[in-house]
Amino acid sequence: MTTNTPIALAPHGHDHHRPTHAAPSSTPPAGAHEIAPRHPLDMLTAEEVDVFRRVLAAAGLITDATRFSYVMLREASKADVLAYTAGDQLRREVSALLTDLSTQGVSTVVVDVVAKTVLEHVTIDPAVSGWGPSLDEDFPTADAIVKADPVWVAAMADRGVTDLATVRTVPLSAGVFDYPDEVGRRMVRVLAFREDYPGDSVWAHPIDGIVAHVDLSSGTVLRVINTGHLDIPAESGDYTDPAVSGPLRTDLSPIRITQPEGVSFTLDGNVLSWQNWSVRIGFNGREGVTLHQLSFDDKGRRRPIIYRASVSEMVVPYGDPSPTHAWQNYFDVGEYQFGRLSNSLELGCDCLGEITYLDAPTVDDHGVAHTITNAICIHEEDYGVLWKHNDAFSGKSETRRQRRIVISSFVTVGNYDYGFYWYLYLDGTIELEAKATGIVFTSGHPGGDYPYASELAPGLGAPYHQHLFSARLDMMVDGTNNHVDEIEARRVPTGPGNPWGNAIGRSVTRLTTEATSQRVAANHLGRVWSVGSSTTTNRMGEAPAYVLYPEGNATLAAADDSSTYRRATFASKHLWVTQYNRDELWAAGAIVNQHPGGAGLPAYVAGDRAVDGEDIVLWHTFGLTHFPRLEDWPVMPVDYAGFKMKPHAFFDRNPTLDVPATASGSAHCAAPNGDIVGGDAACHC
Ligand code: CO
Numbered sequence: 094m095t096t097n098t099p100i101a102l103a104p105h106g107h108d109h110h111r112p113t114h115a116a117p118s119s120t121p122p123a124g125a126h127e128i129a130p131r132h133p134l135d136m137l138t139a140e141e142v143d144v145f146r147r148v149l150a151a152a153g154l155i156t157d158a159t160r161f162s163y164v165m166l167r168e169a170s171k172a173d174v175l176a177y178t179a180g181d182q183l184r185r186e187v188s189a190l191l192t193d194l195s196t197q198g199v200s201t202v203v204v205d206v207v208a209k210t211v212l213e214h215v216t217i218d219p220a221v222s223g224w225g226p227s228l229d230e231d232f233p234t235a236d237a238i239v240k241a242d243p244v245w246v247a248a249m250a251d252r253g254v255t256d257l258a259t260v261r262t263v264p265l266s267a268g269v270f271d272y273p274d275e276v277g278r279r280m281v282r283v284l285a286f287r288e289d290y291p292g293d294s295v296w297a298h299p300i301d302g303i304v305a306h307v308d309l310s311s312g313t314v315l316r317v318i319n320t321g322h323l324d325i326p327a328e329s330g331d332y333t334d335p336a337v338s339g340p341l342r343t344d345l346s347p348i349r350i351t352q353p354e355g356v357s358f359t360l361d362g363n364v365l366s367w368q369n370w371s372v373r374i375g376f377n378g379r380e381g382v383t384l385h386q387l388s389f390d391d392k393g394r395r396r397p398i399i400y401r402a403s404v405s406e407m408v409v410p411y412g413d414p415s416p417t418h419a420w421q422n423y424f425d426v427g428e429y430q431f432g433r434l435s436n437s438l439e440l441g442c443d444c445l446g447e448i449t450y451l452d453a454p455t456v457d458d459h460g461v462a463h464t465i466t467n468a469i470c471i472h473e474e475d476y477g478v479l480w481k482h483n484d485a486f487s488g489k490s491e492t493r494r495q496r497r498i499v500i501s502s503f504v505t506v507g508n509y510d511y512g513f514y515w516y517l518y519l520d521g522t523i524e525l526e527a528k529a530t531g532i533v534f535t536s537g538h539p540g541g542d543y544p545y546a547s548e549l550a551p552g553l554g555a556p557y558h559q560h561l562f563s564a565r566l567d568m569m570v571d572g573t574n575n576h577v578d579e580i581e582a583r584r585v586p587t588g589p590g591n592p593w594g595n596a597i598g599r600s601v602t603r604l605t606t607e608a609t610s611q612r613v614a615a616n617h618l619g620r621v622w623s624v625g626s627s628t629t630t631n632r633m634g635e636a637p638a639y640v641l642y643p644e645g646n647a648t649l650a651a652a653d654d655s656s657t658y659r660r661a662t663f664a665s666k667h668l669w670v671t672q673y674n675r676d677e678l679w680a681a682g683a684i685v686n687q688h689p690g691g692a693g694l695p696a697y698v699a700g701d702r703a704v705d706g707e708d709i710v711l712w713h714t715f716g717l718t719h720f721p722r723l724e725d726w727p728v729m730p731v732d733y734a735g736f737k738m739k740p741h742a743f744f745d746r747n748p749t750l751d752v753p754a755t756a757s758g759s760a761h762c763a764a765p766n767g768d769i770v771g772g773d774a775a776c777h778c
Pocket of ligand 1: 529719
């Protein structure tokens with residue numbers, strides 16, 4: 094077993110680091126437990142987090158004022174993981190970003206929790222590279238700061254709000270704009286909402302025309318921008334109040350999904366096996382659920398497809414240019430740590446059927462392990478017809494049913510809730526579906542035909558915005574050497590060889606380098622991206638491939654010269670392809686909060702590495718442009734965004750010929766007389 098030389102956490106491109114001292118050696122802390130051999134991709138345990146913290150303490154790198162962000166397993170290199178055999182003791186590295194609130198010092202660390210040593214400690218200059226993500230304590234801290242500021246308090250009084258206990262403040266990631274006094278300070282911008290009674294939905298009552306720019310470093314308000322919009326929308330948005338919802342429906346009969354003979358999947362540790370699929374389920378506090386070593390058993394041959402799949406980043410840029418909203422853009426992974434915000438599905442199950450749960454390990458701001466119970470939901474779903482034919486000549490009538498396995502989780506980031514549903518289908522299709530629900534972010538609406546926000550209730554605005562996700566897909570189609578072809582329909586003019594003008598051409602363009610593989614979707618051409626093996630062929634002599642089918646929705650709308658664009662450049666393209674690098678995991682950079690931009694994908698591709706026949710990673714931007722509807726208020730029905738990957742010449746034929754026919758109907762059907770009866774014989778579809 095080899096181990097890699099440590100690499101700094103984020104030394105790419107525009108991220109500037111200033112090493113202060115070489116990796117300090119530390120003596121193993123007394124009383125720490127031995128870490129037993131584990132699979133290199135196993136989720137972090139509470140014990141490992143504890144050792145991580147003790148090693149840092151023994152090295153003198155943390156104090157009571159230290160806050161921990163991005164605490165996660167620094168995964169071993171792909172080569173080491175692929176060479177791993179059970180029982181090997183592989184180095185387990187835990188990485189994190191540390192912020193000392195007393196000195197405003199920021200650093201990154203990597204600790205080997207098996208050898209109990211600090212591998213790296215790199216000091217960051219936040220004036221250049223930005224700060225760690227939002228801390229839990231920033232909420233009460235910012236609330237106290239603005240409520241002690243006389244200018245802000247007077248502005249509230251101008252709006253008729255004198256009881257500050259009814260004001261709910263929301264400290265939001267500040268972004269980077271042209272305020273020289275903010276450079277090097279840990280900033281939030283605070284918007285306010287009125288709570289009319291305990292349990293009210295405060296989003297219905299934005300106290301707009303005012304935003305406080307708060308310096309958390311010094312505990313002061315740097316400025317209050319007050320544009321004097323005085324009307325607080327009054328109408329209730331309390332969606333559970335019968336006065337708002339009206340009487341509940343009484344005519345929805347129950348639906349119950351049962352699997353009387355049990356489920357058809359198995360879990361061995363975190364390795365899920367189902368219908369030829371095998372996937373290792375991971376989780377970290379930054380990305381949430383990650384999938385590893387996704388493979389398919391093709392008649393006894395275990396064929397890798399994706400080495401690692403995750404949602405690397407998600408940005409929500411808002412499109413209202415008014416002074417109190419123009420700065421709104423949130424990076425929910427880098428600035429808010431999606432994974433840590435995962436719901437415990439104990440609180441209310443979001444899945445229907447025979448459910449298996451996994452717990453998720455996270456780490457709080459103080460570096461203490463915390464388990465989110467039942468954070469990951471695994472279940473099977475019927476998905477209608479898989480294939481079907483009534484043949485007039487043979488007289489055969491055959492139908493098979495499609496099924497998928499679902500690996501899902503939900504996160505709540507302030508007003509919004511996002512579901513992430515990975516689906517694996519019987520026919521080899523892979524899908525990620527993101528679900529967006531919760532409450533749209535609201536504003537005061539000036540009335541009339543204001544061009545940048547919907548008016549959802551009298552005086553209540555909802556700025557136009559986008560939700561742009563970056564899926565990172567570390568591909569491994571039949572091996573680590575892959576290539577990407579852009580394939581689309583090509584119109585052929587009428588002429589020699591095409592006398593009737595009916596020809597349908599197919600254009601195939603190899604994407605050879607990181608610079609030339611930055612692409613946008615073109616659904617009117619049927620444009621797709623095919624990831625093929627560069628080392629194997631199928632029985633027809635073609636490269637086995639998996640094809641990415643983009644939904645092709647809008648890319649980043651913000652102007653090319655905007656701060657949002659510089660920081661969320663990843664979202665300006667639907668596709669990027671990079672050469673694999675162990676530490677290149679973040680579409681908008683390793684450190685995002687108040688980073689001025691250029692980190693992540695723009696930096697990763699700066700060297701324009703070759704991607705034809707190399708070990709490659711696809712980065713796919715997908716998402717929604719949201720012009721809020723009246724129907725999205727006061728709580729939003731789920732909207733969807735995602736993508737599919739399908740086998741294309743990966744299998745030699747339809748891989749589901751071996752799926753047996755199922756008895757028609759369900760266990761209980763309504764007989765013609767209306768009785769509910771059991772048994773298949775009673776049901777005829
Ligand atoms: Co939205």
